[in-house]
């Protein structure tokens with residue numbers, strides 16, 4: 105029965121093919137011109153694909169099979185959230201230079217880090233940021249992170265840099281200490297709202313870094329504005345977290361000409377609640393602070409006092425859009441990651457707490473200057489940044505300058521998009537022994553493991569290196585030290601959370617909940 109029905113199907117197929125070929129040859133005979141035109145049009149994508157794969161200037165570089173044909177493959181990888189692991193696998197398979205999109209090469213060597221992000225040389229200028237990757241669309245102004253013009257960027261950096269200098273930050277230490285102490289007190293009383301054990305400390309990290317950045321940026325007007333807003337006081341902090349993913353969606357959108365303009369007319373609800381709400385908050389706080397005026401040396405004070413040409417209010421708001429995002433999310437990400445790794449490493453936790461509790465006899469004694477000399481704390485911070493680099497999941501791409509240049513011993517043509525994939529560098533056994541293990545000891549002077557520590561560049565470097573690096577170190581040390589001094593932490597959802605399975609890596613990271621309960625160290629008085 106079955107055999108006869110498959111024979112019937114075969115006969116039918118033959119008949120259909122015969123009719124089809126008769127039709128094609130008849131059409132070719134009768135309408136030769138139309139037929140040739142159709143074949144020519146249908147061949148265009150094939151010719152483009154053959155060019156991209158075999159004749160493009162980057163054709164000789166290996167990489168995933170779909171990468172040469174369309175940026176779509178790359179954006180799919182990025183938005184799926186598993187980019188860091190995929191990119192690492194590609195480097196392990198194809199070596200230190202991988203073609204990840206038609207015009208984009210990913211590198212994973214230290215030599216490439218120096219050329220791509222460095223200050224440039226006498227013959228090769230520093231590389232500019234990739235304009236597609238850093239889009240100005242939502243707040244209608246260029247800012248410190250997305251400006252691609254060298255001179256404009258230098259003006260902005262000069263305007264902002266005094267605010268971020270160590271001397272000014274130490275002068276503002278009171279804000280850091282007070283906000284951290286508030287956090288230490290607050291988390292003691294945070295209750296589970298869903299009947300489950302413990303509370304989600306990841307959210308609390310978002311809130312403490314948000315408070316520190318907010319007050320350092322806008323001074324007194326920050327809290328007054330938060331009180332006036334209709335939504336609950338941490339609404340902006342939650343919006344910032346939700347916006348990180350949307351930033352990558354916008355990057356994908358802006359690659360297709362005209363799509364952004366179309367979306368501006370038909371903003372989705374989600375876009376209004378994330379990207380646009382974040383930009384509105386930055387504008388509202390900027391305007392509130394400008395109206396109120398203040399003599400406090402917050403970031404706005406330094407922007408207004410800077411000697412260069414004055415920035416417009418739209419530009420200032422755009423800088424604060426970036427500062428609140430780059431400043432709050434990255435440091436909170438570090439704190440979440442390091443807490444996870446410490447929770448899985450009783451030895452490191454014990455050593456850290458012993459150092460802190462020996463060094464300081466009360467919470468109030470903990471200050472930024474003393475923390476700079478806590479050797480093990482600093483090793484924990486460096487290892488936390490290495491194993492889970494807050495800005496190292498994606499690609500911070502640059503454009504190869506006119507005339508091309510040599511990277512990693514290979515000539516790369518001008519106009520190529522290039523980047524070093526931090527995660528792939530940091531998880532490479534060539535650079536770090538047991539790269540997937542949390543080992544703060546590797547950062548100590550007398551370390552028995554000889555790693556290539558110089559390859560860990562969580563803040564990037566060169567002319568576009570992190571402007572908030574000093575502040576980030578002060579914050580990371582202060583919050584971590586006070587937390588670990590004051591509490592012993594019990595982690596409750598360890599059976600549910602597997603960090604590297606549950607985190608999602610876009611340009612920034614999406615993190616799972618860490619439900620913890622705290623028991624107070626006997627010396628804590630707050």
Ligand code: HEM
Nearest residue numbers: 248427430431434435494495500563564568570571572576
């Ligand atoms: C652990 C925390 C942090 C990490 C890992 C980090 C990492 C980075 C990285 C890798 C870049 C380079 C981005 C690129 O090449 O496109 C960067 C840029 C920047 N970061 Fe951070 N960052 C952190 C905290 C902060 C803080 C607290 C601030 C304070 C506001 C800040 C402000 C900035 C700014 C303004 C830039 C742009 C600099 C420029 O282009 O001139 N960051 N950061």
